[in-house]
Amino acid sequence: xxxxxxxxxxxxxxxxxxxxxxxxxxxxxxxxxxxxxxxxxxxxxxxxxxxxxxxxxxxxxxxxxxxxxxxxxxxxxxxxxxxxxxxxxxxxxxxxxxxxxxxxxxxxxxxxxxxxxxxxxxxxxxxxxxxxxxxxxxxxxxxxxxxxxxxxxxxxxxxxxxxxxxxxxxxxxxxxxxxxxxxxxxxxxxxxxxxxxxxxxxxxxxxxxxxxxxxxxxxxxxxxxxxxxxxxxxxxxxxxxxxxxxxxxxxxxxxxxxxxxxxxxxxxxxxxxxxxxxxxxxxxxxxxxxxxxxxxxxxxxxxxxxxxxxxxxxxxxxxxxxxxxxxxxxxxxxxxxxxxxxxxxxxxxxxxxxxxxxxxxxxxxxxxxxxxxxxxxxxxxxxxxxxxxxxxxxxxxxxxxxxxxxxxx
Amino acid sequence: xxxxxxxxxxxxxxxxxxxxxxxxxxxxxxxxxxxxxxxxxxxxxxxxxxxxxxxxxxxxxxxxxxxxxxxxxxxxxxxxxxxxxxxxxxxxxxxxxxxxxxxxxxxxxxxxxxxx
Numbered sequence: 001x002x003x004x005x006x007x008x009x010x011x012x013x014x015x016x017x018x019x020x021x022x023x024x025x026x027x028x029x030x031x032x033x034x035x036x037x038x039x040x041x042x043x044x045x046x047x048x049x050x051x052x053x054x055x056x057x058x059x060x061x062x063x064x065x066x067x068x069x070x071x072x073x074x075x076x077x078x079x080x081x082x083x084x085x086x087x088x089x090x091x092x093x094x095x096x097x098x099x100x101x102x103x104x105x106x107x108x109x110x111x112x113x114x115x116x117x118x119x120x121x122x123x124x125x126x127x128x129x130x131x132x133x134x135x136x137x138x139x140x141x142x143x144x145x146x147x148x149x150x151x152x153x154x155x156x157x158x159x160x161x162x163x164x165x166x167x168x169x170x171x172x173x174x175x176x177x178x179x180x181x182x183x184x185x186x187x188x189x190x191x192x193x194x195x196x197x198x199x200x201x202x203x204x205x206x207x208x209x210x211x212x213x214x215x216x217x218x219x220x221x222x223x224x225x226x227x228x229x230x231x232x233x234x235x236x237x238x239x240x241x242x243x244x245x246x247x248x249x250x251x252x253x254x255x256x257x258x259x260x261x262x263x264x265x266x267x268x269x270x271x272x273x274x275x276x277x278x279x280x281x282x283x284x285x286x287x288x289x290x291x292x293x294x295x296x297x298x299x300x301x302x303x304x305x306x307x308x309x310x311x312x313x314x315x316x317x318x319x320x321x322x323x324x325x326x327x328x329x330x331x332x333x334x335x336x337x338x339x340x341x342x343x344x345x346x347x348x349x350x351x352x353x354x355x356x357x358x359x360x361x362x363x364x365x366x367x368x369x370x371x372x373x374x375x376x377x378x379x380x381x382x383x384x385x386x387x388x389x390x391x392x393x394x395x396x397x398x399x400x401x402x403x404x405x406x407x408x409x
Numbered sequence: 410x411x412x413x414x415x416x417x418x419x420x421x422x423x424x425x426x427x428x429x430x431x432x433x434x435x436x437x438x439x440x441x442x443x444x445x446x447x448x449x450x451x452x453x454x455x456x457x458x459x460x461x462x463x464x465x466x467x468x469x470x471x472x473x474x475x476x477x478x479x480x481x482x483x484x485x486x487x488x489x490x491x492x493x494x495x496x497x498x499x500x501x502x503x504x505x506x507x508x509x510x511x512x513x514x515x516x517x518x519x520x521x522x523x524x525x
Contacts, residue, residue: 054430057430057434058434058437059430059433059434060433060437061433061509062426062429062430062432062433065426065429065513065516066426066429066430068426068516069422069423069426072419072422073419076416076419127416131416131417131420132416132419132420132423133420133423134420135420135424135447135450135451136420136423136424136427136447137427137443137444137446137447140443
């Protein structure tokens with residue numbers, strides 16, 4: 001039985017990688033997809049070296065099984081190509097994620113968005129080394145093994161993180177903020193969230209809860225309503241490292257309770273909408289009362305211990321949500337006083353403006369945090385929002401920010 | 410975190426394949442080898458995940474149709490084979506042949522699931 005068939009298959013897969021569409025209206029997206037092409041080619045190179053290693057063994061009856069396994073290796077890459085290069089999630093969602101990294105002062109050229117089975121994140125190197133090849137020794141003889149390490153190191157040096165968006169959610173714009181949680185996983189240590197773990201009761205999923213507290217304080221109620229609407233349609237069970245989604249929702253809802261109890265913390269109409277959002281969340285939570293009851297005390301304790309420190313961590317980088325929306329209102333007022341010739345690139349939009357634009361069918365160049373938090377009222381939580389409006393609004397905001405920065409230069 | 414893609418299942422199949430390579434080389438060379446060690450690192454929990462999570466459904470479409478009996482049988486066979494491999498230096502021909510057959514059966518089941 002010949003291994004040549006495997007090499008031929010890999011050659012075809014390489015061609016498929018090369019011909020993947022990378023073009024996008026946004027250069028930064030195109031460049032990253034091109035980098036993914038390079039990484040996929042190198043990924044395949046690793047498998048090719050494995051195949052060469054197996055070929056050099058004196059295999060007898062096991063050869064057909066090895067060939068089958070190697071062919072499956074190729075299939076795995078084939079399957080990933082449409083998820084990355086043909087992802088249905090609009091490219092404008094990159095703009096939402098870019099804003100997060102910009103606000104937190106992190107580099108942002110290290111990731112792509114892809115379709116996946118759920119909202120998740122994994123780097124290419126981690127997928128190959130820690131998952132695909134985990135516990136699989138490099139094939140003998142030793143010579144190609146050195147080559148395998150060389151290619152793996154080069155993948156590590158040029159690594160990209162893939163943020164997976166659940167494939168069915170591409171047109172459910174209200175679910176897109178769930179990506180912010182995934183992004184925070186990559187900055188968990190840099191943002192020093194891990195230091196808070198020691199102060200909290202022990203839980204295998206403590207990182208998930210701390211990230212949720214961070215994201216809700218940063219992104220605002222829209223993150224909690226994303227969790228709620230997602231849980232509504234995906235009544236998840238817990239896993240070892242992830243608490244039940246209802247637990248995560250309970251954590252985030254605590255922030256909304258605080259907002260609704262101090263009405264002056266939010267400008268109108270957010271002050272009213274946050275109460276409606278809370279009612280929606282409580283309806284969803286009722287379905288999971290037993291789960292929440294089991295960890296309520298623990299979560300309350302974690303929240304009480306970490307709320308202030310997390311807000312301080314955010315403030316060190318950018319504004320927490322409440323300060324941000326108040327500042328936005330102030331800037332909006334100031335921008336309206338500017339001479340008309342400086343309008344509209346300096347015009348700052350509030351949630352009220354976004355809702356007005358939405359009713360007129362005109363995309364609104366609002367900051368992503370303002371944009372998504374404009375749709376937390378009962379009305380929109382029940383009927384959703386037009387994904388095209390969200391997509392075009394993010395695009396408009398990106399272009400406006402681009403011009404603003406160019407003018408400053 | 411449970412992986413929600415095919416890579417986990419691919420890795421499990423890879424280690425069963427290494428079990429086959431290891432036994433093939435052992436029969437020819439009469440010595441222990443790294444491939445057998447890779448196979449021994451496979452746990453019942455990993456097998457269970459590969460057979461039941463969303464990850465395998467993508468690699469092995471319709472694997473959710475695997476019956477409890479099939480899944481339990483596969484796990485038992487793989488674990489029995491690991492016992493033989495651990496004491497392979499003292500195993501007789503019959504035990505080694507059974508180990509080979511068990512792993513071939515495991516691979517066939519994955520293959521069958523792939524086509525099911």
